[in-house]
Amino acid sequence: MTTPTPLLSVRGLTRDFGGIRAVDSFSFDVPEGSITGIIGPNGAGKTTVFNLITGVYRPTAGDILFKGEPIGGHRPDRIVRAGIARTFQNIRLFNRRSCLENVLTPLLQREKSNFFAALAGTPSARRTERSLREKAFDLLTSLGLDAFAPLQANTLPYGLQRKLEIARALATNPSLLLLDEPAAGMNPEETRSLARLIAEVREKFNVTILLIEHHMDLVMNICSPVIVINFGALLAEGTPDEVRANPDVVAAYLGKGRKGK
Amino acid sequence: MDYILSIVVLAGINMIAVLGLSIFTGFTGLFSLGHAAFVGVGAYTSAILTYYYYVPFPLALLAGSAAAGLVSLIIGIPTLRAKLRSDYFAIAILGFGEALRVILENLEITNGARGLPGIDSFTTLPIVIFCLGGGILVARNFLRSRWGAACIAIREDPIAAEMAGVRLFQTRLLSLVVSAVYCGLSGGLLAHFLSFIQPVMFTLIQSTQLLAAVIAGGMGSLSGPLIASFVFIALPEALRVAQIWRLVAYGLLLVLIMVYRPQGLMGYSEISSFFSKNRSRERMQP
Ligand SMILES: Nc1ncnc2c1ncn2[C@@H]1O[C@H](COP(=O)(O)OP(=O)(O)OP(=O)(O)O)[C@@H](O)[C@H]1O
Numbered sequence: 346m347t348t349p350t351p352l353l354s355v356r357g358l359t360r361d362f363g364g365i366r367a368v369d370s371f372s373f374d375v376p377e378g379s380i381t382g383i384i385g386p387n388g389a390g391k392t393t394v395f396n397l398i399t400g401v402y403r404p405t406a407g408d409i410l411f412k413g414e415p416i417g418g419h420r421p422d423r424i425v426r427a428g429i430a431r432t433f434q435n436i437r438l439f440n441r442r443s444c445l446e447n448v449l450t451p452l453l454q455r456e457k458s459n460f461f462a463a464l465a466g467t468p469s470a471r472r473t474e475r476s477l478r479e480k481a482f483d484l485l486t487s488l489g490l491d492a493f494a495p496l497q498a499n500t501l502p503y504g505l506q507r508k509l510e511i512a513r514a515l516a517t518n519p520s521l522l523l524l525d526e527p528a529a530g531m532n533p534e535e536t537r538s539l540a541r542l543i544a545e546v547r548e549k550f551n552v553t554i555l556l557i558e559h560h561m562d563l564v565m566n567i568c569s570p571v572i573v574i575n576f577g578a579l580l581a582e583g584t585p586d587e588v589r590a591n592p593d594v595v596a597a598y599l600g601k602g603r604k605g606k
Numbered sequence: 607m608d609y610i611l612s613i614v615v616l617a618g619i620n621m622i623a624v625l626g627l628s629i630f631t632g633f634t635g636l637f638s639l640g641h642a643a644f645v646g647v648g649a650y651t652s653a654i655l656t657y658y659y660y661v662p663f664p665l666a667l668l669a670g671s672a673a674a675g676l677v678s679l680i681i682g683i684p685t686l687r688a689k690l691r692s693d694y695f696a697i698a699i700l701g702f703g704e705a706l707r708v709i710l711e712n713l714e715i716t717n718g719a720r721g722l723p724g725i726d727s728f729t730t731l732p733i734v735i736f737c738l739g740g741g742i743l744v745a746r747n748f749l750r751s752r753w754g755a756a757c758i759a760i761r762e763d764p765i766a767a768e769m770a771g772v773r774l775f776q777t778r779l780l781s782l783v784v785s786a787v788y789c790g791l792s793g794g795l796l797a798h799f800l801s802f803i804q805p806v807m808f809t810l811i812q813s814t815q816l817l818a819a820v821i822a823g824g825m826g827s828l829s830g831p832l833i834a835s836f837v838f839i840a841l842p843e844a845l846r847v848a849q850i851w852r853l854v855a856y857g858l859l860l861v862l863i864m865v866y867r868p869q870g871l872m873g874y875s876e877i878s879s880f881f882s883k884n885r886s887r888e889r890m891q892p
């Protein structure tokens with residue numbers, strides 16, 4: 346039986362910061378249509394992996410294949426256009442813009458419009474803008490944020506800001522969505538509702554999801570496969586049950602996993 | 607009357623340059639202490655064209671604006687590439703401002719440091735109002751477009767902007783060129799209003815005044831810097847009777863704004879929002 350080619354395939358990914366090897370020949374696959382989870386202790390290199398996939402950092406070594414094409418070292422905006430979107434662990438919204446404008450910005454970037462027609466404010470340029478505003482509003486609605494559309498992004502409570510980041514990421518029309526600790530700072534009730542939302546988003550927007558989380562119940566409930574990273578290297582990978590039963594993983598989480606260094 | 611008229615015209619001309627710098631600094635978040643040089647490029651280009659070559663005034667204005675845009679490309683292309691650093695540009699533009707003065711002072715065609723007298727005074731109040739009005743409309747349309755949204759996204763967060771599909775380098779460069787074109791237009795109008803231009807009219811002092819208007823008016827607002835620009839031009843003139851106190855008043859005004867309105871006169875909003883419901887809704891939020 347042949348397995349279908351994964352949507353994202355990372356091979357031997359390595360990244361050094363000065364003397365620190367933050368990511369160490371790390372390899373994993375994200376199957377198309379999956380909700381893949383990445384877990385690992387603090388400072389394991391999870392966010393750095395996201396930064397390498399999205400072009401914020403260049404890999405020191407290794408390959409990143411998206412839909413079979415190498416994307417390692419490409420500029421972030423090019424990677425976004427190829428179909429990868431993300432949210433940030435420490436929320437990065439366009440703070441002083443409205444929620445609607447946060448979502449409108451990536452929608453506008455996808456539009457092929459004429460510069461001089463836009464400057465002149467031609468009827469067709471205005472029509473395009475209006476229709477994109479409606480589209481942005483619809484996106485907010487599908488994440489339950491429509492009531493907040495005119496409010497400045499940084500006036501939203503924390504949990505809603507995370508949702509707004511997801512809405513903005515979806516506005517780039519991604520086929521792979523990376524979520525960096527989407528449940529950070531949420532209580533168990535909010536975390537459960539976020540899990541439902543993530544599953545809904547996958548269905549509705551037809552995206553594959555790769556997420557980093559510390560909330561184990563969230564990961565164990567909705568993610569498969571689960572990838573465990575420790576000291577920048579792959580520690581374990583498999584279904585939630587396999588990972589949970591893995592002695593190395595248990596050891597790492599109890600703080601005994603200091604292999605090598 | 608003539609005196610008041612000339613203050614209004616000068617303020618209007620200054621507002622056009624401030625409008626441009628507002629796009630670059632207020633909306634794209636990049637600082638410049640050299641934009642007066644683009645005013646100078648526009649002034650000298652258009653003045654030389656009408657003075658020596660009898661080019662029609664509107665064409666000369668266009669050429670002056672285009673020349674300022676081109677020159678800004680030359681400075682912007684090598685310096686705006688650096689991904690998350692804008693200090694290369696800030697330093698380069700500062701150097702360019704000084705270099706331009708030296709060049710203008712040593713060229714034959716610019717008549718050196720003595721300046722170029724006898725430029726036809728084509729600039730009238732209606733022309734300035736037309737240019738300023740058009741400039742405001744175009745700036746508004748620009749800020750609503752995908753390019754304007756990209757500029758503001760970069761100001762708010764360059765990394766998030768890139769992840770929203772914004773091309774960092776191209777957008778910053780475009781913002782610079784647009785702002786330089788405004789400054790070039792302002793320079794062309796200035797030269798043909800004063801009938802006389804001199805290299806010292808386009809140096810660090812004037813660049814600082816432009817930047818002060820943008821910051822005092824409110825970064826991320828078009829109306830705020832326009833109001834500030836008008837006040838900065840009109841107030842010292844109105845206080846001309848009290849000669850030595852002019853600069854004191856100017857400085858005091860700046861300090862007061864910084865103390866009581868550190869976000870600028872208008873902050874990040876427009877004057878029109880004071881009259882709309884939108885604002886009261888924003889206020890209600892915790
Ligand atoms: N820009 C950088 N410069 C230097 N070191 C860095 C940089 N980014 C990350 N690191 C280092 O790389 C290592 C991995 O960091 P990373 O943020 O990827 O961890 P993480 O798994 O996301 O942790 P957490 O769960 O706390 O978010 C850390 O030791 C960190 O200090």
Ligand SMILES: [Mg+2]
Nearest residue numbers: 391392393434
């Ligand atoms: Mg992290």
